[in-house]
Amino acid sequence: MARRLLCAAAYRPSGGNPGPSFDEDAFTIAATALERTSPQRRAEPSPLSLALVGEVPASLDWAWPVLLGGPVHLQRSAASASGLSEALRTAAGGSEGPALVVATGSLLAKTTPGELPTVAVAFRFDGPKGPGSEVRLEPADGAGSLVEAAIGLFRAHSAGDPGSQWVGDWAELARTAAAESAESPAESSTDRVSQGAYVPRARYLENLPSRWRFTAERCGACAGVTFPARGKCRSCGRTEGLTAVDLPHDEALVVATTVIGAGGQPTEFDPQVERRGPYEVVLAELAPGARVTLQVTDSTPGEVRIGDRVDSRLRRLYAMDGEWRYGRKAVPRPGSGAGPR
Amino acid sequence: MRHRAAIVGAGHTRFGALDEGPRALLRSAADAAFVSVDRGVDRSRVDAAFLATLGFGGWQIGNSAAVLGEEAGVSGIPTTRIENACASGGFALRAAVDAVGSGASELALVAGVEKMTDVPNARRRYWLGVSGDTEWERLAGLTFAGVYGLIASRYLSEHHVGPEALAAVAVKNHANGALNPNAHFRKPVRLDQVAAAPRVADPLGLYDCCPVSDGAAALLVVPAEEARHYTDTPVFVEGLGAGSDSLAVQERAHLTRFSASRRAAEQAFRSAGCDRSSVSFLEVHDCFTIAELLALEDLGFAPDGEAGRMTLAGETARNGRLPVNPDGGLKAKGHPIGTTGVAQAYEAFCQLRGTAGARQVPGARRALTHNVGGAGATAAVTIFGVG
Numbered sequence: 001m002a003r004r005l006l007c008a009a010a011y012r013p014s015g016g017n018p019g020p021s022f023d024e025d026a027f028t029i030a031a032t033a034l035e036r037t038s039p040q041r042r043a044e045p046s047p048l049s050l051a052l053v054g055e056v057p058a059s060l061d062w063a064w065p066v067l068l069g070g071p072v073h074l075q076r077s078a079a080s081a082s083g084l085s086e087a088l089r090t091a092a093g094g095s096e097g098p099a100l101v102v103a104t105g106s107l108l109a110k111t112t113p114g115e116l117p118t119v120a121v122a123f124r125f126d127g128p129k130g131p132g133s134e135v136r137l138e139p140a141d142g143a144g145s146l147v148e149a150a151i152g153l154f155r156a157h158s159a160g161d162p163g164s165q166w167v168g169d170w171a172e173l174a175r176t177a178a179a180e181s182a183e184s185p186a187e188s189s190t191d192r193v194s195q196g197a198y199v200p201r202a203r204y205l206e207n208l209p210s211r212w213r214f215t216a217e218r219c220g221a222c223a224g225v226t227f228p229a230r231g232k233c234r235s236c237g238r239t240e241g242l243t244a245v246d247l248p249h250d251e252a253l254v255v256a257t258t259v260i261g262a263g264g265q266p267t268e269f270d271p272q273v274e275r276r277g278p279y280e281v282v283l284a285e286l287a288p289g290a291r292v293t294l295q296v297t298d299s300t301p302g303e304v305r306i307g308d309r310v311d312s313r314l315r316r317l318y319a320m321d322g323e324w325r326y327g328r329k330a331v332p333r334p335g336s337g338a339g340p341r
Numbered sequence: 342m343r344h345r346a347a348i349v350g351a352g353h354t355r356f357g358a359l360d361e362g363p364r365a366l367l368r369s370a371a372d373a374a375f376v377s378v379d380r381g382v383d384r385s386r387v388d389a390a391f392l393a394t395l396g397f398g399g400w401q402i403g404n405s406a407a408v409l410g411e412e413a414g415v416s417g418i419p420t421t422r423i424e425n426a427c428a429s430g431g432f433a434l435r436a437a438v439d440a441v442g443s444g445a446s447e448l449a450l451v452a453g454v455e456k457m458t459d460v461p462n463a464r465r466r467y468w469l470g471v472s473g474d475t476e477w478e479r480l481a482g483l484t485f486a487g488v489y490g491l492i493a494s495r496y497l498s499e500h501h502v503g504p505e506a507l508a509a510v511a512v513k514n515h516a517n518g519a520l521n522p523n524a525h526f527r528k529p530v531r532l533d534q535v536a537a538a539p540r541v542a543d544p545l546g547l548y549d550c551c552p553v554s555d556g557a558a559a560l561l562v563v564p565a566e567e568a569r570h571y572t573d574t575p576v577f578v579e580g581l582g583a584g585s586d587s588l589a590v591q592e593r594a595h596l597t598r599f600s601a602s603r604r605a606a607e608q609a610f611r612s613a614g615c616d617r618s619s620v621s622f623l624e625v626h627d628c629f630t631i632a633e634l635l636a637l638e639d640l641g642f643a644p645d646g647e648a649g650r651m652t653l654a655g656e657t658a659r660n661g662r663l664p665v666n667p668d669g670g671l672k673a674k675g676h677p678i679g680t681t682g683v684a685q686a687y688e689a690f691c692q693l694r695g696t697a698g699a700r701q702v703p704g705a706r707r708a709l710t711h712n713v714g715g716a717g718a719t720a721a722v723t724i725f726g727v728g
């Protein structure tokens with residue numbers, strides 16, 4: 001038995017135009033690439049293998065099971081083409097449950113320790129392997145970087161297996177590689193803390209499924225959907241017979257929008273406004289009866305309008321108690337909202 | 342419930358950026374309330390006191406009601422702080438009416454105080470943000486201006502109304518505030534000034550937002566049947582209503598109506614046993630211009646989506662068909678958070694006794710006050726009459 005490579009995806013941040021946006025880091029960049037390979041939550045949480053190749057802080061190891069919605073067997077490989085190759089071989093050769101590999105790094109050169117990755121490539125394997133889909137997992141000679149190696153591996157492999165799917169844009173990666181910038185996010189400090197709005201870490205952790213996966217609860221008795229999940233149906237008050245459902249995190253319908261100008265922001269967002277100016281916040285409908293308030297990122301304030309659809313991505317939200325807190329932010333859908341109205 | 346309680350005295354400090362601290366403000370407002378009782382009153386007869394405050398002064402949150410006892414000269418009696426954010430005042434009055442209506446109290450003091458302008462800007466904004474949903478709304482980057490900005494965007498889009506409907510509320514309330522010696526802002530503004538102001542939470546600009554104000558107000562509440570021992574012109578509490586809703590706006594079915602206000606209004610009119618057509622004027626919770634439009638619709642004085650047109654047509658002006666916020670409202674008179682509901686009742690007291698001076702609504706016989714906590718999580722509606 002062996003696993004089959006089902007899907008690969010690249011995520012190349014462009015909110016920093018070019019480069020990562022101010023609210024991205026190695027964790028969110030890797031998470032975004034991973035999410036592209038696995039749009040659906042596993043119905044029955046089974047142990048999942050996840051190999052991290054490259055710079056993702058070990059201090060966030062606890063976060064992967066939450067993001068992926070079940071137990072995770074976490075492995076780390078060296079940030080090198082051979083490390084990636086080893087991780088892919090292990091994922092392909094295993095047999096129990098799905099396996100994910102995510103490699104983060106720079107597209108053009110080797111990433112030095114501590115440097116922010118500018119691209120991530122994720123691979124999703126699940127068994128069993130089909131006939132004739134022999135995976136060649138040796139990196140091509142002359143790959144300049146880890147990620148180049150990852151892309152080369154997928155190209156070589158997918159040529160032999162029409163069933164595996166690439167989610168992403170090869171052409172875009174190639175075209176924009178030349179424009180890559182070493183720009184790093186400006187906000188890397190957790191020093192400037194909130195003037196009072198406080199969310200204890202335990203409450204932050206408690207609500208992460210709703211934050212990161214848009215986990216809601218569907219009531220078995222009245223079919224009402226409650227978001228965020230609180231262990232109680234908002235429609236009928238029942239606390240039993242609730243089923244956790246992850247609502248789609250893309251294509252949410254914008255029902256209200258505002259642009260927060262200078263002075264309108266809570267103090268937690270002072271550094272952001274000082275450096276980057278106004279930002280947009282929307283109220284978006286994930287499903288009937290389930291709405292969420294999201295800051296909009298990678299966009300021009302005012303770009304998103306009522307009636308638009310927005311996607312969402314995991315980003316840094318705010319700093320508290322010396323750590324970054326993460327959650328979803330809205331991003332405009334490609335091709336929507338760009339034209340004049 | 343008709344005529345269970347009456348107001349026989351009321352006091353009000355100036356609103357604005359004041360030198361006095363919360364103790365001095367409470368003392369002034371309470372003294373003014375005692376002095377206003379036509380036949381006089383012995384302070385030692387006050388047997389219950391209710392303090393409405395959110396931040397007090399940003400430093401004495403716990404047990405601040407004891408300070409009201411000290412400063413009002415009634416120390417020793419039971420004192421209770423009532424906190425429902427911006428609706429604290431309306432709910433404190435409700436508590437006092439319940440106390441005298443049930444026979445538990447013979448003379449209750451209600452006071453509101455807020456002191457916000459002497460703390461650094463960042464701490465002030467902290468206080469302005471503590472009463473909304475912290476985890477999902479504030480930490481997505483919203484203060485109340487932002488939450489009302491979302492609501493305003495939805496309202497304008499849903500009802501095909503232009504932003505001038507919002508601006509018209511500011512223009513009207515500033516015109517009223519100009520006539521009120523206690524008001525924070527006493528300058529009229531023009532529509533084009535409102536439209537050109539910097540955007541705080543688009544579509545809301547600076548002139549769509551109420552100011553941060555210091556100030557206090559106080560009321561003396563007695564059982565209705567005792568009222569004429571104190572004055573020939575008591576103001577009766579004819580109807581009371583209150584409601585609540587989810588703290589987070591994202592958990593509500595409707596963005597452009599506050600179900601807490603609707604429930605409070607229905608209850609108040611039912612308990613008063615009167616019609617909307619008998620109300621002479623309204624004091625509504627216009628923390629942002631959009632909130633006055635929502636209020637007119639939630640209280641049943643305008644069909645949904647029509648409040649803007651009504652305002653633009655001048656129907657809610659001081660000399661209009663239904664004057665709204667003759668004291669300038671939160672928008673121009675100011676909004677010392679916990680004080681506001683008490684100050685609205687003060688305005689009803691003055692108007693219904695014909696002592697409102699330049700801003701007097703001619704022939705006012707019945708008033709409705711509407712006090713909202715946050716973005717509609719709590720609401721209190723009170724109907725006052727002169728019997």
